[in-house]
Amino acid sequence: xxxRWIVFWTLLFLACYSYVLFRAxxxxxxxxxxxxxxGSLSRLIFTYLICLAFGLTVGIFAAMNKRAGDIIIxxxxxxxxxxxxxxxxxxxxxxxxxxxxxxxxxLLLFTSMAWSVVFGVIAGVKAxxxxxxxMAAIFDIRGWAYVKNVVLPSxxxxxxxxxxxxxxxxxxxxxxxEYVSYGTHAYTLPGxxxxxxxxxxxxxxxxxxxxxxxxxxxxxxxxHRLVWxxxxxxxxxxxxxxxxxxxDRGVDLPKHHTARATHPHRRVHFNRRHSHQWFFxxxxxxxxxxxxxxxVIALIILPAIYFTNQSVDISIQELAILLLRSFLRxxxxxxxxxxxxxxxxYLLIRRPETRKVVMPLADVMQSIPALAYFPIIYxxxxxxxxxxxxxxxxxxxxxxxxxxWYLLFNVMEAVEHIPEDINEISRLYRLDGKVYVAxxxxxxxxxxxxxxxxxxxxxxxxxxxxxxxxNIGGHVHSIPGIGSALDSVAGTTGNVATLLFMLxxxxxxxxxxxxxxxxxxxxxxxxxxxxxx
Amino acid sequence: xxxxxxxxxxxxxxxxxxxxxxxVKDVSVIADAGExxxxxxxxxxxxxxxxxxxxxxxxxxxxxxxxHGQPILAPNPRITMVFQNFALLPWKTVKENVLLAxxxxxxxxxxxxxxxxxxxxxxxxxxxxxxxxxxxxxGMKQRVGIARALSVNPEVLLLDEPFSALDEVTALDLRxxxxxxxxxxxxxxxYVLITHLIEEAVLLADTVYxxxxxxxxxxxxVRINLPRPRFQHHRTKRFFKECDKIQALLQQNTNITV
Numbered sequence: 001x002x003x004r005w006i007v008f009w010t011l012l013f014l015a016c017y018s019y020v021l022f023r024a025x026x027x028x029x030x031x032x033x034x035x036x037x038x039g040s041l042s043r044l045i046f047t048y049l050i051c052l053a054f055g056l057t058v059g060i061f062a063a064m065n066k067r068a069g070d071i072i073i074x075x076x077x078x079x080x081x082x083x084x085x086x087x088x089x090x091x092x093x094x095x096x097x098x099x100x101x102x103x104x105x106x107l108l109l110f111t112s113m114a115w116s117v118v119f120g121v122i123a124g125v126k127a128x129x130x131x132x133x134x135m136a137a138i139f140d141i142r143g144w145a146y147v148k149n150v151v152l153p154s155x156x157x158x159x160x161x162x163x164x165x166x167x168x169x170x171x172x173x174x175x176x177x178e179y180v181s182y183g184t185h186a187y188t189l190p191g192x193x194x195x196x197x198x199x200x201x202x203x204x205x206x207x208x209x210x211x212x213x214x215x216x217x218x219x220x221x222x223x224h225r226l227v228w229x230x231x232x233x234x235x236x237x238x239x240x241x242x243x244x245x246x247x248d249r250g251v252d253l254p255k256h257h258t259a260r261a262t263h264p265h266r267r268v269h270f271n272r273r274h275s276h277q278w279f280f281x282x283x284x285x286x287x288x289x290x291x292x293x294x295x296v297i298a299l300i301i302l303p304a305i306y307f308t309n310q311s312v313d314i315s316i317q318e319l320a321i322l323l324l325r326s327f328l329r330x331x332x333x334x335x336x337x338x339x340x341x342x343x344x345x346y347l348l349i350r351r352p353e354t355r356k357v358v359m360p361l362a363d364v365m366q367s368i369p370a371l372a373y374f375p376i377i378y379x380x381x382x383x384x385x386x387x388x389x390x391x392x393x394x395x396x397x398x399x400x401x402x403x404x405w406y407l408l409f410n411v412m413e414a415v416e417h418i419p420e421d422i423n424e425i426s427r428l429y430r431l432d433g434k435v436y437v438a439x440x441x442x443x444x445x446x447x448x449x450x451x452x453x454x455x456x457x458x459x460x461x462x463x464x465x466x467x468x469x470x471n472i473g474g475h476v477h478s479i480p481g482i483g484s485a486l487d488s489v490a491g492t493t494g495n496v497a498t499l500l501f502m503l504x505x506x507x508x509x510x511x512x513x514x515x516x517x518x519x520x521x522x523x524x525x526x527x528x529x530x531x532x533x
Numbered sequence: 534x535x536x537x538x539x540x541x542x543x544x545x546x547x548x549x550x551x552x553x554x555x556x557v558k559d560v561s562v563i564a565d566a567g568e569x570x571x572x573x574x575x576x577x578x579x580x581x582x583x584x585x586x587x588x589x590x591x592x593x594x595x596x597x598x599x600x601h602g603q604p605i606l607a608p609n610p611r612i613t614m615v616f617q618n619f620a621l622l623p624w625k626t627v628k629e630n631v632l633l634a635x636x637x638x639x640x641x642x643x644x645x646x647x648x649x650x651x652x653x654x655x656x657x658x659x660x661x662x663x664x665x666x667x668x669x670x671x672g673m674k675q676r677v678g679i680a681r682a683l684s685v686n687p688e689v690l691l692l693d694e695p696f697s698a699l700d701e702v703t704a705l706d707l708r709x710x711x712x713x714x715x716x717x718x719x720x721x722x723x724y725v726l727i728t729h730l731i732e733e734a735v736l737l738a739d740t741v742y743x744x745x746x747x748x749x750x751x752x753x754x755v756r757i758n759l760p761r762p763r764f765q766h767h768r769t770k771r772f773f774k775e776c777d778k779i780q781a782l783l784q785q786n787t788n789i790t791v
Contacts, residue, residue, distance in 0.1 A: 134590050135620035137608050139634040139685070149633060153624040 059121025120162020579749030
């Protein structure tokens with residue numbers, strides 16, 4: 001039965017795909033679409049390998065050396081919460097003239113992928129329980145022997161999970177990094193992102209756009225299925241999971257030992273008992289450390305502005321208004337996203353059979369990077385709406401598609417892991433309707449919603465950079481916001497001082513929100529984590 | 534000179550509020566060669582901390598632990614440990630787990646294999662040497678733990694509530710096996726057991742030190758004079774008389790044992 005559906009969907013996909021390709025064949029770029037796919041993929045793999053080397057060395061060092069970790073982990077957290085795309089215009093102006101566009105794009109890709117990998121490694125090392133560390137000390141398993149026999153195997157699972165996230169993030173930025181146009185100049189790299197962008201903004205051809213979208217979806221899906229899901233399944237084997245389960249559980253290991261836990265980016269598969277816990281503990285460093293790092297960053301950026309010998313041609317008030325506008329746009333998309341996520345969470349609990357529809361759909365949809373939709377949404381909407389309205393709607397839709405998955409996957413995970421005894425209690429005491437929603441459903445989802453929200457907002461700040469500004473054949477359309485401001489400065493005056501100043505403003509707002517809103521909620525949420533015992 | 538001597542050990546922690554808390558207070562324990570010592574106390578009385586200090590995994594705030602008259606400052610190859618949670622590496626097979634413990638011993642690979650085979654044989658796991666811990670029951674896992682600890686041929690074996698994660702039937706079986714292994718060696722090895730079970734302490738030990746809760750200090754010492762092999766005297770009147778003696782000591786301290 002299931003197999004028949006797979007065959008059906010595959011055939012349907014192939015039919016649509018061939019038709020779309022056929023319609024897009026007029027453009028010479030379509031012929032070399034496989035080469036574009038290869039170009040994107042190889043750049044992604046290359047960057048990933050760098051991330052892997054970085055993640056393993058820095059992660060293991062930071063996690064094993066407490067003093068180093070106290071300094072490195074807060075810095076990594078700051079770096080990962082900075083909207084990377086915001087640095088794109090900056091990189092174009094500073095790095096491209098010296099090292100060329102390929103280096104600039106790989107560097108930015110690295111900054112989008114590295115954190116999930118390194119946090120995965122840190123989580124893996126930190127999850128090594130005390131008794132295993134004691135055992136290693138007792139039997140004199142030290143140095144490389146300890147790394148090889150204890151650390152690397154414990155890191156394996158979280159590393160794979162982090163790598164899946166890294167690839168997800170990587171695809172997203174790849175799209176943005178292959179076609180950057182400011183003013184009259186366009187920087188391009190041969191790849192799927194390039195194809196997609198010229199399809200929408202140069203040829204304005206819907207078939208070509210669809211061909212690009214289908215190809216991206218297919219490549220992402222295949223890589224995910226053939227590589228990551230296999231490695232992930234391997235990492236979930238009993239022998240990699242029960243490090244913490246020393247107690248007598250006999251041969252019959254619990255089936256759902258694992259959870260896709262929360263993570264700085266999307267979702268991570270983890271040992272349930274420690275999953276939320278490590279997330280909460282990892283980011284519980286003192287405000288002092290955090291503020292110190294902010295100072296250090298300010299000390300680097302502010303003199304840098306001074307040394308550019310350029311004047312900042314934007315006032316603080318103007319910057320604040322731009323940030324507020326962008327923030328409201330993100331907030332609006334976020335509210336819609338959270339309503340959808342909670343509603344689906346409710347459906348999943350009340351009607352578990354909806355899971356069969358929601359899960360595969362969400363899995364396929366989330367594998368297409370949200371940025372890939374943007375040109376198409378723009379193209380479709382602009383055919384019958386004024387440009388400003390189009391851009392406003394397209395930007396919210398882009399934000400929404402970027403945010404929804406973070407919330408949705410976290411909620412689904414939470415729903416799945418409400419312990420059976422809690423459901424039994426609610427049946428025993430006849431808690432249903434409103435009482436159930438208020439006393440069980442929402443508190444049970446709360447940690448997942450908070451962590452999902454943190455990730456969603458992180459994604460939102462990133463997406464805002466590219467969603468407020470389009471450049472069609474040298475003709476710029478934009479809606480006011482921090483994203484369009486960054487892009488237009490890069491495209492017109494190229495004033496580095498102004499760029500740095502705006503980036504500093506945006507980064508500060510993001511970090512302050514993180515520290516004063518999300519972290520507070522996260523601390524609160526840690527009390528709501530359901531223990532599975 | 535005693536084989537192992539814990540000499541007025543204190544372990545003091547400072548809480549975030551700056552308050553000083555005694556995890557272990559002025560504890561002295563002696564284990565002679567060939568002696569089986571038990572340290573008995575309620576949960577959270579600091580007995581595991583004491584054992585970690587004895588193993589050289591942690592340092593006392595004041596006081597010292599002497600092994601052959603020398604203070605222990607780091608883990609010593611002649612002192613080893615059986616863990617409450619087994620502490621087996623799930624990605625290594627039973628035999629690989631044992632061999633890993635022998636890693637830094639000056640032996641040839643063949644000798645190491647022989648030792649591992651021999652001990653796994655003794656604990657009845659000969660046919661499971663290529664299994665992963667995840668495929669074993671809790672009792673079998675702890676047998677691996679015991680085989681691993683004995684493989685390094687220790688003079689002092691520290692047992693940290695080794696059977697508390699097991700069901701009572703399995704635990705009883707393993708206690709008997711442990712006694713047999715200890716008896717069989719007839720060497721001058723001493724075993725130090727941490728437990729919260731009175732009957733377990735009486736069944737296994739020659740001397741039982743009783744610890745109180747907060748601060749963790751020794752409130753009494755009982756010599757168990759039951760003849761060996763003990764198992765024949767298990768659950769006799771004499772056995773329970775010893776248990777009652779310890780029970781009474783603990784009772785006197787109920788006001789602090791909570």
